[in-house]
Amino acid sequence: MSTQANGITPKAVPVYKDTFSLTKFARRNGAQLGIFSVFIAMWAFFIVMAPDTFLKPQIYYAFMSTIPFFAMMAMPLTMIVIAGEMDLSFPSIMAMGMISFILIHDSTDSVALAFIGALATGMFIGWLNGVIVVKFGIPSLVATIGTQFFWRGAVLVIGQGKSGSLLYTKDSLLHPALVGKPYGNVPMQMIWLIVIAILAWVLLNRHKFGAHIYLIGDNVNSAKLMGVNTGRTRIMGFILVGLVSAFAGVVASLHVTYFWPSLGEGYLLRTLASVFLGGTSVFGGVGTIFGTFIGAFIIGAIEAATVAIGLTGFWTQLIYGLIIVLSVIMHTYLSKRVE
Amino acid sequence: MDHRLELRNVSKSFGEVKALQNVNFKLGNNEVVGLLGDNGAGKSTLIKIITGYYQPTSGEVYFNGQRVDHLNVPKARALGVETVYQERALAELQTLWRNIFLGRELSNPLGFLAVKKMKSETHRLMTQSMGFTSAAVTPESKVGSFSGGEKQGVAIVRALFFDAEIIVLDEPTMGLSLKETDKLLNFVRGIRAAGKSAVFIDHNVFHVYSVADRVVVIDRGQIAGEFSTKDISLDDLMEKMIRVAETGSLN
Numbered sequence: 001m002s003t004q005a006n007g008i009t010p011k012a013v014p015v016y017k018d019t020f021s022l023t024k025f026a027r028r029n030g031a032q033l034g035i036f037s038v039f040i041a042m043w044a045f046f047i048v049m050a051p052d053t054f055l056k057p058q059i060y061y062a063f064m065s066t067i068p069f070f071a072m073m074a075m076p077l078t079m080i081v082i083a084g085e086m087d088l089s090f091p092s093i094m095a096m097g098m099i100s101f102i103l104i105h106d107s108t109d110s111v112a113l114a115f116i117g118a119l120a121t122g123m124f125i126g127w128l129n130g131v132i133v134v135k136f137g138i139p140s141l142v143a144t145i146g147t148q149f150f151w152r153g154a155v156l157v158i159g160q161g162k163s164g165s166l167l168y169t170k171d172s173l174l175h176p177a178l179v180g181k182p183y184g185n186v187p188m189q190m191i192w193l194i195v196i197a198i199l200a201w202v203l204l205n206r207h208k209f210g211a212h213i214y215l216i217g218d219n220v221n222s223a224k225l226m227g228v229n230t231g232r233t234r235i236m237g238f239i240l241v242g243l244v245s246a247f248a249g250v251v252a253s254l255h256v257t258y259f260w261p262s263l264g265e266g267y268l269l270r271t272l273a274s275v276f277l278g279g280t281s282v283f284g285g286v287g288t289i290f291g292t293f294i295g296a297f298i299i300g301a302i303e304a305a306t307v308a309i310g311l312t313g314f315w316t317q318l319i320y321g322l323i324i325v326l327s328v329i330m331h332t333y334l335s336k337r338v339e
Numbered sequence: 340m341d342h343r344l345e346l347r348n349v350s351k352s353f354g355e356v357k358a359l360q361n362v363n364f365k366l367g368n369n370e371v372v373g374l375l376g377d378n379g380a381g382k383s384t385l386i387k388i389i390t391g392y393y394q395p396t397s398g399e400v401y402f403n404g405q406r407v408d409h410l411n412v413p414k415a416r417a418l419g420v421e422t423v424y425q426e427r428a429l430a431e432l433q434t435l436w437r438n439i440f441l442g443r444e445l446s447n448p449l450g451f452l453a454v455k456k457m458k459s460e461t462h463r464l465m466t467q468s469m470g471f472t473s474a475a476v477t478p479e480s481k482v483g484s485f486s487g488g489e490k491q492g493v494a495i496v497r498a499l500f501f502d503a504e505i506i507v508l509d510e511p512t513m514g515l516s517l518k519e520t521d522k523l524l525n526f527v528r529g530i531r532a533a534g535k536s537a538v539f540i541d542h543n544v545f546h547v548y549s550v551a552d553r554v555v556v557i558d559r560g561q562i563a564g565e566f567s568t569k570d571i572s573l574d575d576l577m578e579k580m581i582r583v584a585e586t587g588s589l590n
Contacts, residue, residue, distance in 0.1 A: 024479075028479060202451075206451055206452050206454065207446075207450050207451055207452060208444050208446050208450040208451075208452065209450065211437060211444050211452065212442075214430070214432075214433055214437070215430050215433065215437075215441060215442070218430035218431065218432045218433055219428075219429070219430045219431065221428070222428040222429055222430050222441065223430075223441075223442065224392075224412075225390075225392065225412070225422070225424055225428040226412075226428055226441045226442030226443070227411075227412040227413045227416060227442045227443070228441075228442045285430070285432040285433070286432055
């Protein structure tokens with residue numbers, strides 16, 4: 001790639017150095033600072049209201065154990081939403097991946113092959129979602145409502161609605177690698193969440209794939225005019241959602257060493273809420289991994305916190321709704337000001 | 340001597356609609372050609388065939404005397420075609436540096452971005468040629484916050500930055516102030532000065548006449564006439580344009 005421009009004579013220009021200033025930082029990271037403030041404010045509120053719970057480490061170990069299941073999936077979902085698409089099929093992908101896992105284990109007696117098979121199944125379903133959206137031009141919201149039902153149906157038909165024990169995985173390396181606790185009380189799924197979040201951040205911010213994801217969500221016409229393969233990029237995004245969903249399905253199942261055919265059903269709205277709470281725009285072109293990460297922990301903490309501060313569990317959904325609506329309003333307001 | 344670009348008998352249909360019919364078009368080395376025509380005459384379709392965005396329904400495209408089949412956007416770019424689109428092809432929610440390198444980010448073979456290098460290059464281009472004087476504009480600024488002229492500047496500098504042989508300008512003066520238009524026309528002259536070629540669409544006959552070596556008039560999908568700006572006065576050109584608009588031909 002030539003860096004020498006036509007008609008532009010090269011002159012010694014000092015290398016661009018981005019000077020740091022607090023206002024610049026605030027302007028550039030408005031949405032992330034906004035949701036981080038919400039997070040800190042909520043946390044402070046919880047500590048004041050329920051110090052017995054929130055000043056002890058146990059509650060945090062509990063969060064690290066349960067939040068990663070949906071927070072992982074929120075990472076590639078953030079990318080898909082930034083690209084202006086949507087995927088509602090991931091809860092079914094979690095379960096379908098486990099069907100492959102069990103079938104492959106039954107026939108080969110290999111946990112490793114079963115694991116690889118589950119991931120491959122997730123990627124295949126993601127690819128199929130992408131192809132339906134890109135090649136047939138079906139809006140992804142509609143297409144993945146369809147595939148969500150289809151693959152849940154496939155889980156029930158193939159598995160005859162049966163659940164099953166996964167105790168045999170306890171003897172394999174997979175169990176400690178995915179859900180063990182090698183570092184004191186920090187569960188492996190938390191480590192995996194961090195790994196996936198870092199990989200997602202790098203892909204989104206330091207790779208062509210991510211640059212094209214933002215571009216497609218921002219202005220798909222510009223992307224096409226500038227020669228970006230918008231179809232392939234979006235299909236790749238769907239494949240990533242499929243892959244991570246199947247992975248999360250295995251992790252969540254191994255955590256309880258049991259497979260339920262309803263696996264994933266409670267995760268749909270939580271995962272989506274994490275993404276939107278984190279400041280990702282439903283119109284595309286805007287969103288961050290950091291925001292989603294914080295969003296997932298806010299969503300995950302509310303349920304435990306409402307009970308801990310002495311409200312009944314009935315309040316959980318009401319508070320979910322309140323936080324989500326207020327945060328999305330905050331993001332809209334911030335993005336208008338930041339321009 | 341081969342032409343830098345030549346279209347032979349090119350037609351383009353969209354379903355029943357014939358946007359272009361048997362168009363022959365040549366662009367020489369170091370030549371600026373202005374395309375004139377009414378709305379819907381086929382100017383934009385012609386330009387989008389040159390840039391590879393549309394494939395012709397029939398006819399042939401030659402670059403430097405070599406026939407090129409199945410021209411698409413990446414192929415046209417590889418052949419040195421750079422475009423400044425009417426809609427500018429910017430991503431307004433993204434930063435300036437990302438817009439400069441839109442669709443061809445500098446990266447290593449694995450696709451990881453050379454972010455620092457792209458920011459530095461953007462900064463260099465800004466200080467050397469974009470004429471951004473405001474201190475508030477940095478490579479990290481979002482393009483959506485720029486004025487119309489500044490946005491056009493981004494699209495033009497992007498075209499300049501990558502080693503272009505043919506620069507295609509699709510209504511570049513639209514929405515620009517007089518001062519900004521003047522800058523832009525100077526830039527078009529600069530293309531010729533740099534030994535490159537340009538195709539230039541504009542509604543404004545004065546703009547086209549003042550920078551083009553040759554003017555091609557399109558009407559209803561066909562070439563209605565060609566004039567060298569050396570051989571025709573502006574008044575005569577205006578008169579011919581009006582005749583074409585009324586009758587569809589020069590005769």
